[in-house]
Amino acid sequence: MNNIIEKSSALLREKYYYVKHKSGLDIYVFPKKMASTYALFGTKYGSIDSRFKQVSDEDFIEVPAGIAHFLEHKMFENEDGVDTFARFAKTGAQANAYTSFGITAYLFSATDKVYESLDILLDYVTHPYFTKENVDKEQGIIAQEIKMCEDNPGRALSFNLLKSMYSDHNIRIDIAGTVESISQITPELLYSCYNTFYNLNNMALCVCGEVDIDKVLESADRNLKEAEPFSVISEAKPEKPQVDKKYCTCKMQVSMPMFAIGVKDVAISADPIERMKKNAAISVISDMLFGKSSSFYNSMYDEGIVSGAIDLWAEHNKSYSFITLSGEAPDPDVLYNRFLELVEKTKVTGLDKEEFTRCKRVMYAGLVKSFDSTEEIANNFLGYVFDDGDILEFTDIMGNLDYEYTNKQFKDMFCDDYYTLSTVYPVDKE
Amino acid sequence: MSIKRFEPAKGVFVNVFDTPKFKNNYLSVSFAQPLSKETSSMNALLPLILTRGTVNYPTMEKMSAALDNLYASTINTRCFKKGEVQFIGFNCGILSNSYATDDCDIFGGTLDILHEVIFKPYTENGVFCEKYFETEKKNLCDRIAAQINNKTSYAITRANQEMCKEESYGISAMGDEECVAKIDNHTLFEHYKNVIDTAQIEIFFVGEYSDEIEAKILGALCFKDRSPEVLSTSVVRSAAAVKEVTESQNVNQAKLSIGFRTGKILSDGDYYKFVLFNEVFGGSPTSKLFMNVREKLSLCYYCKSIPEPQKGVMIVTAGVEESNKEKAQNEILAQLNDICDCNITDEEYESAVQSILNAYREIDDNPESIESWYLGRMLSGLTTTPAETAEQIKSCTKEDVADMAKGITLDTVYFMKPEGDSNE
Incomplete structure (x- = not known):
C-alpha cells in the first residue's frame, strides 16, 4: 500500500527509505545498527515565522517574538494531565525538543520499546492542549531560560551579529523572545500557530536506528489522520545585500573580548541542488581561509591576536546564507583588520588549489564521520530535507565540487559591504 | 563488542x-x-x-x-x-x-x-x-x-x-x-x-x-615499564557545619549551587543504589527536582543534581530569581527529605529505573562514554560492565533509594547573585 522508495550511497555505505504517508507526512527511515534509535518529528516552523496567513485569508497575523519556542514547551502538556516526559519514562526513552530559526523538532532516543515510544511521539505532537493556566505557568520557566541566555556572552555575540547583518529578515528575532514578548502569549495565539504550521504536509519524521520500516508505518497508521492541504504564506521580507550595521558591541562579564565576524550573502538560488552545491562551496571556503590549518589562523594564534580556536559557522539555505568566524581576541579590531587584509589578498591571488583539495578531503571525512551517531544522522537529515535537499545527494555534490565554481563564489561573497563585526568586551574595560 | x-x-x-x-x-x-x-x-x-x-x-x-x-x-x-x-x-x-x-x-x-x-x-x-x-x-x-x-x-x-x-x-x-x-x-x-x-x-x-x-x-605508544603512584581519593563521608558562600557577579540570573557529601562512592560496591537515588532526585525530566522546583513551582528553567562517584560529593544546581533563593533551597531540601521518608511513587521509581537502563544501553554507541565508564571503574578497582550494573539496578528497591538519601549531608550553599540593581 505504501510506496517505499530506497536511496543509497555506495561511498558512505548508507541507505534510507522514504514514504509519503497517506496522512501527508514525509517519513524517512534510516537503518543503522546502533543500540540507540533516534526519532525526530519536525515541522518547518521556527522563530522566523512571525507573520503569516492562509492563502485564502485577507490579512497576515503577527505573533509575539518567541512563540514558536513557547509552543514547543507547551506541547509537553496533555489533556489528561500526564506530562509527556512521564509518558516517555515508561519506555525509558529520553525525550527532548528544540526550536531553531526555521524548524521545531520533537525527539526521543530509545534502546527498547521503540515503537511504543514512536506512538507517544506521534500522538503528543498531534494533540495540543493549551490552557490559560498552563500558559501562565510556563511564563515563569521560560523567563528563567531567557535570563540564563542573557548571561551567556556567546549567545549575545551571535545574536548581535545577526541583528547587525540583517536589516529586515526575521532572523533578527531572538528564538526565545523576551520576557515582555512572551507575556503576550495566550492559548488562542498558540492554537493559531499550531493549526497553521503543525500540518502533516508541512512536517517530516525521521527514524534512525535498528528499526523495521513496516512497524514505523504501522505506528503512523495508528496515530496520524489525513491532514488538510497546506497552503500557508509566511512573510519573508526582502533583504538588501549590504549589512545593516558594520559594527556592534556590548559589555558583559567576560575574561577577554570576544569577536564574531559575519559575511552576509543574499544570493540564494531557488534550486535545491544549487543550494547544496553552494553550501558545500562556502564550507570549503571558510575552512580554507580561516580553519585550523589555514595560514591565517596559525598566524593569528602565533602572534597572539587570537586566543584559542576560531569557530566557523557556514550556513546556506533557502532563507538565509552567511559565514561567521568567532572566538576570543585581546583586540578584536586588530583581528578584523587582518581579516580584511587576508580577503583582499586572496581576491587577487585566488584560492589556493592545493588547499582546496585538502579542505574538500576534510569535508568528505567530516561527513563520513557524522554517520557514527543516530542523533547526528537524524538531525542532519532533517536539515537537508526541510531545505528540499538530501544528505546522500549532498555527498556526491560535495565530491564533484570544482575549484573554479568555489573561487567564483568566494569572489562574489566577499565584499566590504557584506561584513560586520560584533564584539563583547569585559565590563571593566573602557 | x-x-x-x-x-x-x-x-x-x-x-x-x-x-x-x-x-x-x-x-x-x-x-x-x-x-x-x-x-x-x-x-x-x-x-x-x-x-x-x-x-x-x-x-x-x-x-x-x-x-x-x-x-x-x-x-x-x-x-x-x-x-x-x-x-x-x-x-x-x-x-x-x-x-x-x-x-x-x-x-x-x-x-x-x-x-x-x-x-x-x-x-x-x-x-x-x-x-x-x-x-x-x-x-x-x-x-x-x-x-x-x-x-x-x-x-x-x-x-x-x-x-x-x-x-x-x-x-x-x-x-x-x-x-x-x-x-x-x-x-x-x-x-x-x-x-x-x-x-x-x-x-x-x-x-x-x-x-x-x-x-x-x-x-x-611505546612506553616503558614504570611503578606509578597510587591513584586514590580521600573521602569525607559526612559534612560538619554548613558553609554559606555568596558572591556578586554582573549577571541577570542568580545561581544556586548546593554541595552535599553523599556518603557513598563507586568503590563501595553498591554505588548503583546511589545512581538510582540520583535519578529519582534530580537526574532526569521526571525527577523530583525537575517536576517540583521547575514544573510545579516554576522557579527555574533547570534544576538538577550532579554527583561525583569517586569523591562522594554532589551538587544540586539551579538558575533562579535572586528573591526566590530561599524558596528554591527549601524545596530542594524538602524533596531530599521526601526521599529519606521513602515518599517515592511507583511512577517516579520506575521512570528512574527505565531511564538508567536506557542510558546504560546507550553507552555502547559512544566511544567517549565507553572510555569514561571504564576509567571510572578502573579507579575504583571494578570491572563491571554497564549491562551488569543494569542487572544490579533492577534488583534495587525503594528502600535502597531512601537509605542512600539518609546518608547524604548538606555541606555548602553557594549563591551567585546579580550585582546591585540589575535594572540600571
Missing part, C-alpha cells in the same frame, strides 16, 4: 573495545596522576605545548595540514579530573582506512604523528621552544580566566571549590593562574620527562580491532 585490557609494559594499560559499528576509530592516551597543587598546572600545560610542534612537524600549521591529509584525523588535548586523580593526554578521531578514497593508511599515519607529539616535542636548547612555552602559558591562563564566561558551570565549579577547600578535590584540573605564571621552561621540561616515564598510562581503543592495529598502537 568484545573487550580486553592488557598491560604491555608495567603500569601501562591498553583497553580495547572491538566493534564494527563505527566508521571512525577512537584512540586515546591518558596520563593519570594524583591531583596536587604542585603539579596540576604543569600537567595542564603539557598537552597544550606538545601539540604545538614536533621534530618533524615543527609548527601547528604543518601538523594540522598533515592531519587534514589523513582524512581530517584529530588529535585533541585533554585535561580533566576524576575524584582526586588528574588525567592529561590526547584523544584521536581517526577515519577507518576502508573509507579512504586512495591507499592512505589513515590509522598508521595518525599514530605516527601521535607518537611524535608524545615523544618528540619540538625543542630548543634542550627545553621546549621558548615561544611555544610562553604562548601556551598565556593561553592556559586565558582559559582559566575564561571559566567565568559560562555562569552555569562556573557556579558548579565554585561550589565544589568551596566545599572541598581543604582537600585535593578543590584543586582545578586546569591549574590556577598564579601557579601557571610561575612555571619555568626548564622545570616543565623535566616534569614532562618524568610524566612520560612514571605516570600510569591508560590507552583506549574503540573500533574495528586487529593484530595490525594492535601492532601499530604498541609501536607508536
